[in-house]
Amino acid sequence: MQRKPYLAAVSLALCFAAVMTGAFLLRDRSYYLISGLILLFACLPFAALFRRRRVKVRELVIVSVMAAIAVASRAAFYMLPTVKPLCAIAIITGLYLGEETGFMVGVLSMFLSNFLFGQGAWTPYQIFGMGFAVFVADVILRRFHLQEKRIAVAVVGGLCCFMLYGICADSCAVFAIAPTLEWKSVSSVLLTGIPFNLSHGAVTAIVLFFLNRPIGEKLERMCVKYDLFTEGEPA
Amino acid sequence: MRSAFTKSHPVLNFLFFGSVVAFGMVFFHPVFLGVSFVAALAYSVRLRGRGTLRLMRYLLPTLLVVVFLGAAFNHYGVTTLFVLPNGNRVTLEAIVHSFATGGMVLTVFLWFTCYDAVVTSDKFLHVFGRVFPTGALLISMTLRFIPLLTRRMHKIFEGQKGIGYSGSKLRNALHALSILVTWSLENAVDVSDSMKSRGYGLRGRTSYTRFLWTRRDILLCAAILALDALTVAGVIVGQTRAMYNPFISLPAITPFSYVLYVGYALLCFMPLALDLTEEHKWNRSR
Numbered sequence: 001m002q003r004k005p006y007l008a009a010v011s012l013a014l015c016f017a018a019v020m021t022g023a024f025l026l027r028d029r030s031y032y033l034i035s036g037l038i039l040l041f042a043c044l045p046f047a048a049l050f051r052r053r054r055v056k057v058r059e060l061v062i063v064s065v066m067a068a069i070a071v072a073s074r075a076a077f078y079m080l081p082t083v084k085p086l087c088a089i090a091i092i093t094g095l096y097l098g099e100e101t102g103f104m105v106g107v108l109s110m111f112l113s114n115f116l117f118g119q120g121a122w123t124p125y126q127i128f129g130m131g132f133a134v135f136v137a138d139v140i141l142r143r144f145h146l147q148e149k150r151i152a153v154a155v156v157g158g159l160c161c162f163m164l165y166g167i168c169a170d171s172c173a174v175f176a177i178a179p180t181l182e183w184k185s186v187s188s189v190l191l192t193g194i195p196f197n198l199s200h201g202a203v204t205a206i207v208l209f210f211l212n213r214p215i216g217e218k219l220e221r222m223c224v225k226y227d228l229f230t231e232g233e234p235a
Numbered sequence: 236m237r238s239a240f241t242k243s244h245p246v247l248n249f250l251f252f253g254s255v256v257a258f259g260m261v262f263f264h265p266v267f268l269g270v271s272f273v274a275a276l277a278y279s280v281r282l283r284g285r286g287t288l289r290l291m292r293y294l295l296p297t298l299l300v301v302v303f304l305g306a307a308f309n310h311y312g313v314t315t316l317f318v319l320p321n322g323n324r325v326t327l328e329a330i331v332h333s334f335a336t337g338g339m340v341l342t343v344f345l346w347f348t349c350y351d352a353v354v355t356s357d358k359f360l361h362v363f364g365r366v367f368p369t370g371a372l373l374i375s376m377t378l379r380f381i382p383l384l385t386r387r388m389h390k391i392f393e394g395q396k397g398i399g400y401s402g403s404k405l406r407n408a409l410h411a412l413s414i415l416v417t418w419s420l421e422n423a424v425d426v427s428d429s430m431k432s433r434g435y436g437l438r439g440r441t442s443y444t445r446f447l448w449t450r451r452d453i454l455l456c457a458a459i460l461a462l463d464a465l466t467v468a469g470v471i472v473g474q475t476r477a478m479y480n481p482f483i484s485l486p487a488i489t490p491f492s493y494v495l496y497v498g499y500a501l502l503c504f505m506p507l508a509l510d511l512t513e514e515h516k517w518n519r520s521r
Contacts, residue, residue, distance in 0.1 A: 033257060033260040033261055036260075056427075057427040057430055057431050057435055057436065058423070058424055058427040058428075060369070060372070060373060060376075060427070061376065061423040061424070061426050061427040061430070062420065062423050062424075062427075063373065064373050064376040064377045064380060064423075065380055065384075065419045065420065065422075065423040067373075067377045067380075068377045068380030068381045068383075068384050068419075069384055069412075069415060069416060069419060071377075071381050072380075072381050072384040072385045072388060072415075073412055075385045075388050075389070076388055076408045076409075076411050076412045076415070077408050079404050079408075080404060080405065080408070083408075085412070104373075108373060108374070108377060109377075111374075112374065112377055112378060112381065115356060115378070116381070118347070118348075118351055119347055119350060119351055120343075120344065120347045121256075121260070121340075121343050121344070121347065184308075185308070206405075207409070210409045211409055211412060211413060214413040214416075215412075215413060215416050218413075218416055218417055218420055219420070222420050222424075226424060
C-alpha cells in the first residue's frame with residue numbers, strides 16, 4: 001500500500017490552523033472545541049488513505065461486516081452488560097487485514113455505536129481514541145510478528161485499550177469540566193476514569209485471548225480464498 | 236416530532252447545528268451562554284417533550300456538583316465570600332466561573348439532543364455522501380448490517396439453546412460471536428458479488444435523494460450565514476470575551492452589543508420560531 005506523506009502534512013496544517021485560531025481568535029480559552037477539531041483532522045489521513053486505494057468491493061463489504069459485528073457484539077453479551085468487545089474485534093481485524101483496516105473498523109464501529117447511543121461532544125474523542133488504540137496495538141503486534149501469540153495479543157491489546165483509548169475518551173471530560181488546564185484538575189478527572197477504563201481493558205484482553213485465533217483463522221482464510229487485502233494491484 | 240426545521244434541507248440542519256455547537260463551545264460570556272442555553276432547552280423540550288425534562292433531572296444535579304467542586308477547589312479571585320475551616324477561600328469568581336463552565340457543557344449537551352432528533356442517519360449520508368462516497372457507502376452498509384447481525388446473533392443463541400448448550404455464559408457468548416463471524420464473512424462475499432453484478436462502481440451512477448432545495452431553505456441558509464458572520468464579527472471585536480480570573484470583567488456594553496445579542500438570539504431560536512410559525516399557520520388555516 002503506498003503512503004501519501006502530503007496527506008499527513010495537510011492534516012498537520014489543519015491542526016496547526018485550529019490551534020492558532022484557538023490561541024489568537026478565541027484567546028486560548030476554547031480547549032473543548034479546538035481539541036475536538038484536532039482529533040477529527042487527525043483521522044483524515046487514514047480515511048483518505050482508505051479512499052485513495054480504490055478498495056475492492058469485497059474488501060469494502062468485509063470491513064463493513066467486521067464493523068457491524070463489532071457493534072452488534074454488544075448483543076452477544078446482553079447478560080453481561082459491562083462487556084463491550086468492540087475494541088477487541090477491531091484489533092483482531094487489524095491484525096490480519098492490516099492496521100489501516102483495523103483503524104477503519106475501529107473508527108467506523110465507534111462512530112455508528114455513537115449513532116445508536118447518542119452523539120455528543122465526546123464523539124470525536126471516542127472515535128479517535130478507538131482508532132488510535134487499535135492502530136497502535138496492531139502496529140506493535142504485526143511489527144514483532146506476534147499475531148498468533150494469544151498472551152502477547154491479549155496483553156498489548158488490553159494495555160492499548162486501557163491507556164490510549166481511556167485517556168483519549170476521558171480527555172473529553174477534562175476539556176469540558178476543568179476550568180483551567182492544570183495538572184491537578186486534569187489528573188483528578190483522569191484518575192476517576194481509571195476503574196472504568198481498567199475493566200474495559202480487561203474485557204478487551206479476555207476477548208482477545210479467546211477469540212484472536214478463531215476469528216483470525218477465518219479472516220486469513222478469506223484473504224487466501226478470495227485474494228483480498230494483498231499488496232498487489234487492485235482489481 | 237416532525238417539525239418545520241426537521242423537514243428542511245439537511246445542509247441547513249448541519250449549518251445550524253454546526254454554528255450553535257461551535258459557538259456554544261466557545262462562548263463564556265453570560266449573555267451568550269444564557270441565550271444559547273434557553274434556546275437549546277426550549278427546542279429540546281419541543282422536540283423530545285418529557286424525555287428532555289427527565290434528562291434535566293440528571294443534568295441539573297450534575298451542574299450543581301460541577302459548580303460545587305469548582306468552588307471548593309479553585310481559590311483564585313478577589314471577592315472572598317467566606318473562608319473554609321482549612322483556611323482556603325471560597326470566592327465569587329470561582330463560583331461564577333464554574334457555573335459558566337457547567338452551563339456551557341449543559342448547553343452543548345442539549346444541542347446534541349436536538350441534533351439527534353433532527354439529523355437522522357439518512358440526512359447525514361445525504362450531506363457527506365458527496366464528499367466521501369466510499370465512506371458514505373461504508374456507513375450505510377454497516378448501518379444495515381447491525382440489526383441484521385444482531386438478529387443472527389439471537390438465532391445462534393436459540394440454536395445453542397435448542398441443542399442443549401450448557402456452560403458458562405461467557406463461553407457461550409464467545410462461541411456465538413465466532414459462529415457469527417463465520418456466517419457473516421462468507422455472506423459478505425455474496426453481498427459484494429451481488430453489488431458488482433448490479434453495477435457498483437460503474438461511471439455515471441447517480442443516487443436517489445428525497446431532499447429538495449426550496450426557496451425557504453436558501454433564504455434560511457443565507458440568514459444563518461449572515462448571523463454567523465455577525466457573531467464572528469462580535470468575536471473579533473472582543474464583545475464575546477469574558478474573564479473570571481482574577482476578577483470578573485465583561486466587555487463594555489455598546490449599541491453594537493445589543494445588535495450582537497439580538498442576532499445571536501435570532502440564530503439560536505430560529506428552528507423553534509420556524510416550527511411555531513408553521514404550527515400557527517396550520518391551526519389558523521383549519
